Amino acid sequence: MAGIQVKNLVKYYGKFKALDNISFEVEQGEILGLLGPNGAGKTTTMRILTTFLPPSDGTAIIDGFDITEKPSQVRKIIGYMPENPPLYNDMKVCKFLKFVAKLKNVSSKKIAEKLEYVENVCKLEDVWNNYIMHISKGYRQRVGFASAIIADPAVLIFDEPTIGLDPKQIKYTREIIKNLGGDHTVILSTHILPEAEMTCDRVAIINRGKILAIGSPTELAQKIRKVDAVRVEMTGPSNEVKNTLLELDGVIHIIPQERHSVFLVEFEPKWKTREQITKAALEHNWSILELTPVEASLEDVFLEIVSTQEKSL
Amino acid sequence: MKTIWIIFKREIGQFFSSAITYIMLAIFLAITGFLFYNIASYFALQCSQALQYKTAYNVPLPPMSANRWVILPFFSNIAIIALFLIPVLTMRSYSTERSSGTAELLLTSPIRTTQIVWAKLLSNFAIYIILIATTIIFQLILNYYTKPGIDWGPVWSGYLGLICLGIATIPLGQFISSLMKNQIIAVFISFALLLFLWIVDWSTLFSSGTISSLLGYIGLSKHFANFAKGVINTSDIIYFISLATIGIFLTHRSVESWRWRGI
Numbered sequence: 001m002a003g004i005q006v007k008n009l010v011k012y013y014g015k016f017k018a019l020d021n022i023s024f025e026v027e028q029g030e031i032l033g034l035l036g037p038n039g040a041g042k043t044t045t046m047r048i049l050t051t052f053l054p055p056s057d058g059t060a061i062i063d064g065f066d067i068t069e070k071p072s073q074v075r076k077i078i079g080y081m082p083e084n085p086p087l088y089n090d091m092k093v094c095k096f097l098k099f100v101a102k103l104k105n106v107s108s109k110k111i112a113e114k115l116e117y118v119e120n121v122c123k124l125e126d127v128w129n130n131y132i133m134h135i136s137k138g139y140r141q142r143v144g145f146a147s148a149i150i151a152d153p154a155v156l157i158f159d160e161p162t163i164g165l166d167p168k169q170i171k172y173t174r175e176i177i178k179n180l181g182g183d184h185t186v187i188l189s190t191h192i193l194p195e196a197e198m199t200c201d202r203v204a205i206i207n208r209g210k211i212l213a214i215g216s217p218t219e220l221a222q223k224i225r226k227v228d229a230v231r232v233e234m235t236g237p238s239n240e241v242k243n244t245l246l247e248l249d250g251v252i253h254i255i256p257q258e259r260h261s262v263f264l265v266e267f268e269p270k271w272k273t274r275e276q277i278t279k280a281a282l283e284h285n286w287s288i289l290e291l292t293p294v295e296a297s298l299e300d301v302f303l304e305i306v307s308t309q310e311k312s313l
Numbered sequence: 314m315k316t317i318w319i320i321f322k323r324e325i326g327q328f329f330s331s332a333i334t335y336i337m338l339a340i341f342l343a344i345t346g347f348l349f350y351n352i353a354s355y356f357a358l359q360c361s362q363a364l365q366y367k368t369a370y371n372v373p374l375p376p377m378s379a380n381r382w383v384i385l386p387f388f389s390n391i392a393i394i395a396l397f398l399i400p401v402l403t404m405r406s407y408s409t410e411r412s413s414g415t416a417e418l419l420l421t422s423p424i425r426t427t428q429i430v431w432a433k434l435l436s437n438f439a440i441y442i443i444l445i446a447t448t449i450i451f452q453l454i455l456n457y458y459t460k461p462g463i464d465w466g467p468v469w470s471g472y473l474g475l476i477c478l479g480i481a482t483i484p485l486g487q488f489i490s491s492l493m494k495n496q497i498i499a500v501f502i503s504f505a506l507l508l509f510l511w512i513v514d515w516s517t518l519f520s521s522g523t524i525s526s527l528l529g530y531i532g533l534s535k536h537f538a539n540f541a542k543g544v545i546n547t548s549d550i551i552y553f554i555s556l557a558t559i560g561i562f563l564t565h566r567s568v569e570s571w572r573w574r575g576i
């Protein structure tokens with residue numbers, strides 16, 4: 001079975017439980033984002049998937065190979081870009097990438113072609129003949145990226161691929177990753193929500209070693225949402241409008257917006273709040289200028305999940 | 314085999330791109346040159362004194378052997394220098410892979426631990442051989458200035474001894490390097506270990522019994538001294554090979570343990 005099946009992964013560092021029974025699946029050709037704050041367990045998960053670290057319990061199947069039983073098979077089909085790109089400082093960029101290509105069994109006939117490919121795709125022309133110790137952080141990141149994709153592995157694992165890049169390069173890298181999806185199964189980690197929303201087909205939110213939610217960005221936003229919100233603008237004195245809105249059933253919060261006649265009304269989904277708002281407007285003889293539902297962004301979801309989990313601890 | 318060669322080439326390349334290498338090479342040549350000069354001039358002095366004795370008192374000329382007076386002490390000294398040199402060679406093998414994070418590349422690439430271990434062993438060994446080989450110059454000089462030249466047999470067995478010394482101690486140094494993230498700590502511990510192995514048989518001078526005869530057996534210097542004298546014993550060779558086997562086994566174990574224990 002192609003793709004990745006992660007089954008009940010547990011990882012202890014000494015007595016500290018860094019991963020607590022993590023399970024998820026990635027379909028072939030899918031891009032999955034692991035989204036979580038510092039110390040969530042993203043790197044740990046990736047290190048286990050790439051066979052760099054053994055799990056304390058549980059396992060994962062990558063393209064049909066069990067990471068604990070057939071690690072050497074797994075290493076043949078993955079490309080991995082660690083958090084800190086592992087580079088030999090005393091080598092030139094081109095020499096290093098050639099070395100990596102050979103290590104990953106790229107046939108000698110194809111090496112030149114592959115080198116040219118990564119030089120172009122990762123835009124390494126300017127540093128191609130420089131020693132790695134002399135190149136900047138962003139370029140190190142790009143060389144790390146190049147070494148992950150050079151052997152064109154079926155499964156790609158990127159640990160914070162855009163960290164340290166300039167905005168233009170961030171955008172560009174996200175595009176490359178998006179293009180890699182389809183032919184490649186990709187897992188990437190990030191703390192940046194827009195990045196997950198933009199690049200990933202599905203997102204797994206992870207915190208304190210647990211997967212809290214998983215789904216497409218839109219699904220996730222709907223699934224987790226406990227609060228609905230609408231933007232309201234009505235003619236009528238804003239104070240009165242505000243008080244009227246507050247009296248409606250199910251309303252939790254009224255948040256004044258950019259203009260003082262506009263409010264964001266947060267309410268519990270079970271109440272038909274929009275109908276109530278229309279009725280109230282009619283009663284007061286105000287006309288409604290705006291009444292638009294606001295979707296919770298993944299960012300709200302993320303903050304919400306993480307903070308509720310924190311509270312329940 | 315191909316993989317070993319790929320990693321081997323990288324290791325050698327790293328070696329020659331590092332300033333430490335050239336400093337080490339320069340220091341090594343300076344010290345060995347200095348030693349050779351001193352030993353040889355002392356020998357020359359002895360020879361001229363012997364000649365004066367012969368002419369003054371008409372006594373027969375004692376046998377003045379360059380092998381005995383120059384080559385033998387020279388080899389003992391090189392062996393000691395090698396004990397300093399080898400930890401410097403081996404210190405970076407594994408420590409830097411861990412501290413710089415490149416272990417993450419090696420361990421997630423489709424290569425086996427055995428291949429890493431052999432590539433690193435062979436690369437250090439190759440450099441060691443190159444360093445040791447430079448001292449052949451001194452033997453040639455000696456051969457040129459002595460009549461009827463030196464006896465090459467003990468010279469080659471001395472070099473064989475140095476090679477054996479390398480075979481036995483490089484794996485130990487690499488094992489220490491695989492345990493330490495810090496190369497400076499690795500160099501000191503390896504040096505302490507090699508020095509201990511070198512002098513441990515001194516204890517047999519003052520005591521007897523099974524422990525001290527065991528210590529006498531594990532000491533490096535006695536086994537090496539036989540080679541320097543031109544005596545090649547299978548038991549000495551077995552000793553060096555055993556030490557190498559232990560070192561390689563431990564290194565392999567240690568690198569494997571990175572996989573299951575984490576780095």
Ligand SMILES: Nc1ncnc2c1ncn2[C@@H]1O[C@H](COP(=O)(O)OP(=O)(O)OP(=O)(O)O)[C@@H](O)[C@H]1O
Pocket residue numbers: 013016018036037038039040041042043044045083191575576
């Ligand atoms: N080698 C280790 N030894 C002990 N604890 C560790 C080790 N590596 C990670 N941890 C701990 O495990 C937890 C998860 O770490 P991990 O690196 O997986 O987080 P992360 O999600 O990648 O965080 P970040 O966003 O900061 O990269 C953290 O609390 C961390 O301190």
Ligand SMILES: [Mg+2]
Pocket residue numbers: 042043044083159
């Ligand atoms: Mg991380």
